[in-house]
Amino acid sequence: MEQKSINKLIENASQGQYELIDTDLISPNPFQPRQTFDTAKLNDLASSIKKSGIYQPLILRQPVPGIDRYEIIAGERRYRASIIAGLKKVPAIIRNFSDEDTMEAAVIENLQREDLSPLEEAEAYQSLIQNLHLTQAQISERLGKSRPYIANYLRLLGLPLQVKKELQSGELSMGQARTLLGLKQLSQIQRLAEKTIRDGLTVRQLEEIVNNLNVKEKTFSTEVNKQEKKSPFIVELEERIQDKMGAKANIITKSRQHGKIEIEYESMEDLDRILEVLNISLD
CATH class of the missing domain: 1.10.10 (Arc Repressor Mutant, subunit A)
Known part of the structure; x- marks a missing residue:
């Protein structure tokens, strides 16, 4: 995969007209590195969504073109909180992301939140190495973290x-x-x-x-x-x-x-x- 800024890629994807997608047509990101989601924080977000709605659309992709099934690229916490809040539809922007782009977006979105557990963070780096064939040096450059930090x-x-x-x-x-x-x-x-x-x-x-x-x-x-x-x-x-x-x-x-x-x-x-x-x- 050619070198690119995944932040820019997500930023570009979030620009455009959104549509309302049935929540039962949406599946979590299969490359999601997070193993656990804080229930209390999800409930807080669900309460906020009930009161004020979702301000930032989810970014989704269609794994199989033409079939109304979607996978989350970015916004899984908002999706989970929307389910708790009882929403039947959520605002989303559909973009054509490859498996590689989807994986990198999932990993980096979570890493930038800085609340992954140490083991989840380690496994996120390992997934980039094994599945995207990135070296530690390339991960360091993309994430702005030192190579010793990643190695540790x-x-x-x-x-x-x-x-x-x-x-x-x-x-x-x-x-x-x-x-x-x-x-x-x-x-x-x-x-x-x-x-x-x-x-x-x-x-x-x-x-x-x-x-x-x-x-x-x-x-x-x-x-x-x-x-x-x-x-x-x-x-x-x-x-x-x-x-x-x-x-x-x-x-x-x-x-x-x-x-x-x-x-x-x-x-x-x-x-x-x-x-x-x-x-x-x-x-």
């Missing part, structure tokens, strides 16, 4: 499934989750996450625990490497790879010019994250 969110996808659920529910904060990802031994994340929630650990307290565990892990790894007669050069390489990948690495030397590198992953999401760091696409 993408790392959240490497968390164990249960820890992701705890992050999504708010039991863990973004700061706590990022600190947990600093563990050299990724198998320790789940146990430490449970302790964090149980004991109400602050990010600072958690950082101290992670640092202590990493020191022990480094000491243990060094001892193992000594037993395996690994050279200081190989040990340092392993540590640098681990820092780069956020995953445990092991270099096995078979001869002076032959060997292999092993990188551990904890889940398929963690593997996807590692492949992204390596700039490897399976498409």
Whole structure:
């Protein structure tokens, strides 16, 4: 897809004559990154719509031309609130958007609202990478966010499934989750996450625990490497790879010019994250 400003694209789409569309002919955006909608806020918006109507039309598209079925490009909160308010028709502008444009509009509209959960935001970036084949650098340019910022969110996808659920529910904060990802031994994340929630650990307290565990892990790894007669050069390489990948690495030397590198992953999401760091696409 050619480079373009999705903001301009939506702005252009919102200009023009609107029409009233039956709400039962409208479906949510299939590329919607938001998993949960705040019920209280939707009810507040529904009350406002009952009183004053909808000031800004929804932007819709017809996935199949000529068939009266529509998908939301922008305005899903207004659509959901209109249903709560009992509206049978909503004002909308119909535009010819491709799947790529629709996906990008859904992701960016939600990102600009800045109330996605950290995990939803991470998954939004990942959807742009996987489905639109954008690099982190391209996402950074389009959204006006730094590449390290985006990379930090993408790392959240490497968390164990249960820890992701705890992050999504708010039991863990973004700061706590990022600190947990600093563990050299990724198998320790789940146990430490449970302790964090149980004991109400602050990010600072958690950082101290992670640092202590990493020191022990480094000491243990060094001892193992000594037993395996690994050279200081190989040990340092392993540590640098681990820092780069956020995953445990092991270099096995078979001869002076032959060997292999092993990188551990904890889940398929963690593997996807590692492949992204390596700039490897399976498409």
